[in-house]
Amino acid sequence: MRIWIICSGEAALALPPRAAAAEYAALCEKRLDSPVGETQGHPVAANGRGLYISPRAAARDTAEKLIADGMPQAEPLLDEIPLRPFGAGALPLWLWRALVWLRGLFGLAAAESGRVSRQKADELISRLEKRGEDCILVSHPRRIAALCDALRVRGYCVQRTGLGGIKPFEQLLLSRRDEHCGGCAHNCLLSNPGCSIGRDKAAREKK
DSSP states (O other): OEEEEEEOOOOOOOOOSEEOHHHHHHHHHHHHSSOOSSOOSOOOOOTTOEEEEOSSHHHHHHHHHHOTTOOEEEOGGGSOOOBOOOOOSOEEHHHHHHHHHHHHHTTOSBSSOHHHHHHHHHHHHHHHHHHTOOEEEEEOHHHHHHHHHHHHHTTEEEEESSOSSOOTTOEEEEEEGGGBOOSSTTOOBTTSOOSHHHHHHHHHHHO
16 A cells, blocks of 8 residues: 655745744644645646545645545544644744744644654554555645654655655655565665666566
């Protein structure tokens, strides 16, 4: 089973130069509850795969713009993990973003505990594995990070189009390690090997 994950875009709203903690958290929520701005990244063909999206407007709009042939189904477990407001006084938005990133390194940025995030990720993954079908998920940065952590523990490889933190419109492919050759740095999918090591292993797997 392969899981494609797309990070939703964010609404291009007029933002104030400074905000208090609660105001910044509210702005982040508002950007997810509005249609996204100009899309980035390449379109994705559903080709009959299940398409599950966060209930936020940003996720639905992203799916409609990037996956023209999809039939999106809202999935509450894909909703974004809310921020935990902290601090006092108004700060520039760039500083809030930096502080949230730093706190996220220590698991302090989210209002949802790491245990709860892991439980939700495991519940969703178990349901998808029970179906056993390739699928596409559209969610948001913090929820996607939690899903990737849980999928790695379950033996999945993560292939990304970006580096660092999950970014709007980033696309990821997650597939089980035993579907890869694992013989070199390419680590090709055996269904589409790109090197001689992968092609040899794929041929042996078919026998």
